[in-house]
Amino acid sequence: MPRRFNVRFTTTKQVPVHKPTACEQCSQYSEIGAPPQRSRSGCKECKRRRVKCDETFPVCLRCQKRRTVCESESSFPQWQLEIPALISRGIISPSQKRLLRHWCEKASQIMVLDPESNPFSFPILEYLHISPSLMPTILSISAAHEQFFRKESLETCLEERGKALLLLQKELSGRQQPHPITFLSVFMLGISTPWIDPSPSQFGYEHLNGARALIELIINSSTNIDRKFAQLALGTYLYWDMACSFLFEPSQRFTINSSIPEAVAKIAGDFHPVMGYSAEIMYTLASLGRYCRSFIDFGIRDTALEEQSEAWLLAWQPTTKDPDLILLGNSFRNHGLINLYRICGRTAGRTGEGLDMDNYSPVVNIETEKVIRQYALQTVRDLSLIPTHNWHTNLQAISLLTAGSELTIDDRRERDMVVDRFNALYSINRLPGNLMAIDILQDVWQFRDLEITMSWVHIMLLRGWRLSLG
16 A cells, blocks of 8 residues: 655735835835845845845846856745655654755756646655655755755765665666666666766766666556556656767667657657657657767768658647747757758758768858758747746757857857856756856857857767766
């Protein structure tokens, strides 16, 4: 019998408040020497400067004017979490309870499009008794998120992560097949690897490979696995695989099981909390990303794959009426087309025309350069239409980096927009990769201003980084 976890809103009392008239407000604001209202949860930059913070999330107004990184606290509804069974049995300490609450209310929100529909928040608690590694995994990420993933403040994170890895090893090395819920621990330990690893060259390949094996197990299982969980796991894997597709070394390539495309087709029209309605495009972009990286490493072309990918992306249409999700979907399509044209030197819209298949050179076709810049500008401007306080912003980093890297010296306004958006993304999800993306963009733009055109992937590899965004 699974344990029950009850969640309720903290009760509040309605207290009548006097609302000043317009005249009273004017007199209050004009009063000389009136003590300023002290901010209790203002951002760290305003506190350091000893100035009042307006607490706008994700970037306060002062940080917007200063164009500085804003480390602020999000204002989520406060919940009262009751886990009497865990506390009474001594399974959870007060500090662990605090981290668990931080996970449910704040840290888990960086994983999804909509905090109000977040399966990684309170709903995940019902799985804690199934997978022993899940609790320390959650506590580990929560502890790091609480400290903005600062390398010098990860003691608790690393301690809990060590516990999680030991427990996960036991779960996977048993005689029986691992429980499908184990996927959650594998996924979260893997995706958080670049967030806490001091070396930017790690992206959790071993965990991603293990997650793929678990996904195949879930898809092909003869037992009755909960359909909603299977859909959650598959969609989460598809997004993760796409986000890491440019990072695979030649020795790390693997063949996707043939059952995955069929499973993707089944969930194509369903909303997924991590990627919206983009299951098919995530799968396509993952394959294209691995091909682009292979082309960088070996310079071997597969024109049939290029033609197929280009045609599919050009024909792709969003299946939702949500305007923000449409903008996000279009940005991912543009992300794929830009990388196909830039990295592979493919001539946009003219298959094989003017291409030397034996000797690779960067794109020099004038019309193709115009198309790339058009896609880049469209992506940056579209993504800027999504307000930073909208959690759909969580999904922007990858396509924003690709589009931003194609901006020219004449696109200074758009370049500033990209930097501001990455700073806002860091304030939202606290992931250090957002600041690393700005460093890569600065290098790309410096080369481009010298009329040297390079993709962000090339710059990342030259730096020795494996940048995992999102």
